[in-house]
Amino acid sequence: MTSFPLRPQRLGVNIDHVATVRNARGGSDPDPVRAALLAQAAGADGITAHLREDRRHIRDRDLSRLRAELSIPLNMEMAATEEMVAIATSLRPHACCLVPERREEVTTEGGLDVAAQETVLSSRVARLRDAGIRVSLFIDPDAEQIAAATRIGAAVVELHTGAYAEAGDEEGQFRELARLARGATLAASMGLEVHAGHGLTYDNVTPVAARPEIVELNIGHFLIGQAIFDGLPAVIRHMKGLMAHARVRPQENADPQSDDDEE
Ligand SMILES: CC(=O)[C@@H](O)[C@H](O)COP(=O)(O)O
């Protein structure tokens, strides 16, 4: 692994769960667009918002306001459906991240099975790309999925960090970190830009932030929850500080067990 300071890593702030709280009462507060503008002012490098098919948090109007009001990149997460492709190609956000979706799920469980649906996904990726949108695929860090992502013309993969974040013990965390490290190295070697996210917190971000190939982290649920106690600007600044520190001496900050040189 690299031992010199790495280039800074971008933080994409996911504001979905501001909308979850708003929707609990059906009114207009708290406003996710106001949160996004606050995040932008506090140093967020991008804003991520997931327009779910069931509109349980972010709604169509939130996205059009985000598109109009933000000056940092907007990353629209969405299922790879006809409806969502039509919305995205009309909205033209900076990026679209295609994610798997099941109505019954509480949150996004696992990555998109790109290998199993290459034909349909490649035509949807092409339509988004033709509209000038940078396309990312939210996948598990598996060689088969990474190879399929390159075949269908994605520019970016976002590696799902949920299994790492939820690993119950140190051994499981080491194993999942090693898997992420292998996936990140492979994806970068195939020319993909590598992002990561899901379930990241102050406590588990450092080894992921220290991976040289990972240039962007998307973090939401933890930041929005922690903002209740500390305020959103302070929370964003603290997370960015942890990410920056992880990249100063990546060898010390990455978990030694995750070092792909040792595998
Ligand atoms: C794809 C993904 O990881 C995000 O969309 C994020 O977790 C917030 O949305 P949900 O909690 O609704 O999955």
Ligand SMILES: NCC(=O)COP(=O)(O)O
């Ligand atoms: N793609 C991951 C994301 O946007 C944020 O996930 P989480 O931090 O809300 O779990």
